[in-house]
Amino acid sequence: MPLKHSPEKQAITPLYNPVQRRRRGIYILPSLFTTGALFCGFFAIVQAMQGNFQGAAIAIFIAMILDGLDGRVARLVHAQSDFGAEYDSLADMVSFGVAPALVMYEWALTGMGRLGWVAAFVYCVGAALRLARFNTNIGVVDKRYFQGLASPAAAALVAGFVWVMMDFDIAGQDVRWIAVCITVFSGVSMVTNCLYTSFKGVNLKKSVPFILVAVSALMFVLVFSCPVIPFGLFCLYALSGYVVSGTRWLRRKSSKR
Numbered sequence: 001m002p003l004k005h006s007p008e009k010q011a012i013t014p015l016y017n018p019v020q021r022r023r024r025g026i027y028i029l030p031s032l033f034t035t036g037a038l039f040c041g042f043f044a045i046v047q048a049m050q051g052n053f054q055g056a057a058i059a060i061f062i063a064m065i066l067d068g069l070d071g072r073v074a075r076l077v078h079a080q081s082d083f084g085a086e087y088d089s090l091a092d093m094v095s096f097g098v099a100p101a102l103v104m105y106e107w108a109l110t111g112m113g114r115l116g117w118v119a120a121f122v123y124c125v126g127a128a129l130r131l132a133r134f135n136t137n138i139g140v141v142d143k144r145y146f147q148g149l150a151s152p153a154a155a156a157l158v159a160g161f162v163w164v165m166m167d168f169d170i171a172g173q174d175v176r177w178i179a180v181c182i183t184v185f186s187g188v189s190m191v192t193n194c195l196y197t198s199f200k201g202v203n204l205k206k207s208v209p210f211i212l213v214a215v216s217a218l219m220f221v222l223v224f225s226c227p228v229i230p231f232g233l234f235c236l237y238a239l240s241g242y243v244v245s246g247t248r249w250l251r252r253k254s255s256k257r
Contacts, residue, residue, distance in 0.1 A: 027079035033070035034084070034091050037063040041095025044159075048103040053172075056103045057163035061230070063095040064152040085138075089131050096155035097127030101183070104158050108172030108179035116176075119183045123158065126187030127151045133191075146196040149189035149238055153196070157186045157238055160231030167227055186238070194241030 040063035047056040070088060074080045101120040109116030130151050137147065161182050165175060172179060222229050 027074065027081060027084060029077060030070045030074035030079055030084050031087060033066050033073060034088050037066040037070065037095050038091035040066065041099040044099040045102055048106045053103060053107045053162055054166040057159040060095065060099055060155050060159035064156055067092060067095065067152055089135055092131055092151055093128060096151040097124050100155040100158040103162060104179060104183050107162050108176045111173055112176055115180065119180045123183045123187035126190040127154065130190035144198055146198050148192050148194060149186070149196060149241060151190060153234055153237055154186040154190050156230065156234040158183060160227060160234055163227040164231050189238055189241065194245040196237065196241040
């Protein structure tokens with residue numbers, strides 16, 4: 001005859017699993033970084049509408065820093081969730097998809113008619129496709145590499161070009177053809193199959209020398225005091241994917257001979 005549980009034991013049985021309930025919740029710390037990145041993207045759009053293009057470009061760079069922190073913080077404090085991943089993608093579409101396209105359009109492409117808004121749309125749809133492909137390829141591709149240029153890096157190309165030109169007092173209409181090329185190149189690079197280093201192998205929990213912390217602080221100062229440096233670095237990074245893919249293609253071709 002099966003034993004029956006006593007009423008006392010049944011009374012203390014939990015109605016739900018607290019661990020499972022917690023996993024379905026919203027983690028405030030990484031969401032704050034994502035919200036900050038989203039705000040910077042929205043702020044960049046507002047500043048572009050008011051003609052403050054340098055402020056708009058700087059806001060996109062700040063959004064890029066916050067976007068890089070939210071995922072790292074979520075992994076460090078074990079606060080990863082499906083909600084956070086979806087929220088991050090939606091925020092990225094605004095900050096690194098819509099905002100850079102509108103900033104570039106208002107700054108240099110608005111006087112080029114159909115070509116101007118088509119170039120801006122190519123970038124915008126490239127960012128949307130890049131984010132959609134990234135979400136569907138999670139757990140499939142090698143985490144050490146990005147398939148296609150990441151949307152924050154593409155946004156850094158577009159916003160960095162605007163920032164550098166504004167720093168040298170060069171009007172957007174004077175370099176509108178270069179602006180078209182950079183905008184289209186950034187949009188197309190996001191949907192290519194070129195592999196880019198993701199830098200996800202960097203261990204933030206590992207102790208580092210004090211000099212490395214000082215150098216990191218100096219890098220932040222250089223980024224915001226001399227925009228040519230970060231723009232040049234992101235240009236090299238954008239080209240690195242094509243160089244790596246071209247090298248691999250040549251090696252495969254030579255091995256078949």
